[in-house]
Amino acid sequence: MKAIQVAQYGQVEGLALREFPDLLPSDDQVLINVAGSGINPIDWKIVSGAMQQFIPLPLPYTPGVEVAGTVAAIGKNVREYRVGDEVFGFIGIVGGYATQVLTTADRLAHKPASLPRLHAGGVPAAALTAWQALHEQANLQPGQKILIHGAAGGVGSFAVQLARLAGAYVLATGSARNREYLESLGAQQFIDYTAQQFEELATDVDVVLDLVGGETQARSWTVIKRGGVLVSPVSAPDPQIAAEHGVAGKHFATRSDGHQLAQIAKLFAEEKLQIEVEVVPLSNAAQALALSRRGHTRGKLVLDVHR
Template sequence: MKAIQVAAYGSPDKLTLAELDDPVPGDNEVLIDVAAASVNPIDWKIVSGAMKAFIPLPLPFTPGVDAAGTVIAVGRNVTALKRGDEVMGFIGIVGAYATRVVVEASRLARKPASLDFTSAAAIPAASLTAWQALHEHGALRAGQSVLIHGAAGGIGSAAVQLARLAGAYVIGTASGANGDYVKGLGATEFIDYRADDFAKRVAGVDLVLDLIGGETQAKSWSVLKPGGTLVSTVAKPDLARAHEAQATGRHFATRSDGPLLENVAALHASGEMRVHVESVFPLFEAGRALDLSRAGHVRGKVVLDATASKTA
């Protein structure tokens, strides 16, 4: 098999494509022939070393949390999947940037036939994060209002659609060029964060989904109604600010969940959700893909094509 290797923390241009032995699935695992893997901000944060105090990893390692492909071997305890099944999943914190990977079967969902592998790889981590933020931590209900910062990115795109499906009034912030895109996903209102101050445009929302952090999070307390909730995927909310705003602040790490992913995949299969893939790179250009993600302003997702590297 071939896999991207991180031999030392630092710039993505130091990544290399190495030839490794095929992994062997454990009792509760499956071996996947990877067709595609998606790029997430956590990937370049891990590669840079910014997360090593929180996520210590032995070097070298293979980055990547999302994969889609075909099962080619199963562990002895695995009964829900078999050889030949096409699957997708948030596989863990590393390992997806490879042509083959072992994954716990419970982390995987079957890929709907109507989705290609590129789209399927782009869905798991972003959509699971959006679902858990809105429903498990934000307790979003029909008729409520939600402000989503970073609404054009991978998580934001999924969150806008899931909030719309939940019957919420959705306000999205992003750069002006993404206005039509965010509204097309289901946002009722759009705010260009470069041109407008959202804190002067919005008031009394039930939920803020913070995908940006920093000053954006700090200003978001002022737009919440008493009893509202701020959920952040990027930084722990300030408890003192939450108290002042008579609101609740929550921060969480995304949970891999095969059955929940099956439900989200079904929404994509039915056309109720869609995923936008901005760019596709061959696996051996993973460094370029990470640089694009790190630069910010990606609309939707960036995906790596693992099949292009099997003969490279």
């Protein structure tokens, strides 16, 4: 097998593609021959060393939290999958930038036949983040109004679609080049953050999903109606400021959940969800991480592990 290795924290240019012996599953594990692995912000945050205090990892390690591929072998206790099944999953915090990965069955779901394997590699982490933000943290209800910051990125793209499926009115911020894209996903009001102040256009929203943080989050409190909620997986809201505005501020870390992923897979099978991806060879993982770190990507970056 081949895998990207991080030998030391720092710049993404320090990544190397190396050869390793093939993996073998334990009694409770599933071995996957990987087709594609999604790039996520947590990947470059860990590589940079910024997360050492919260996620200590022994070096060297292989980045990557999500994959899609084919089941190559199963442990004796695994009942949910068979060799040859096409699956995808949020496998954990590391390991995905490789031609083989090991994970447990509860982190996986069957890949819908309509979703190409490379595209599927970019779904689990972003879609689960959006799902948990909307349905667990915000408890989004039909008829509510939601403002989604950073809507054209991986999580934002799914959040726009899932919010519309939930019956919400969706306002989405993005750059002008992403207007048609976001409207095609279901955004009913587009706000070009480079040309307009969103707080002048968005008022009395029930939910803000903040995927940007910083100044964007700080400016968002005034647009939320009392009793509303600001949810952010990227930056913890200040509880004192939230209380001053009479709203809830929630911060969370995405968890792997095979049951939720199966529901997301069903939506893909029913053609109710879509994903836009840019495919990058595994050998160019460093460049892909650098591109992700710069931001402003549309949809998801996915590594083709066979290139």
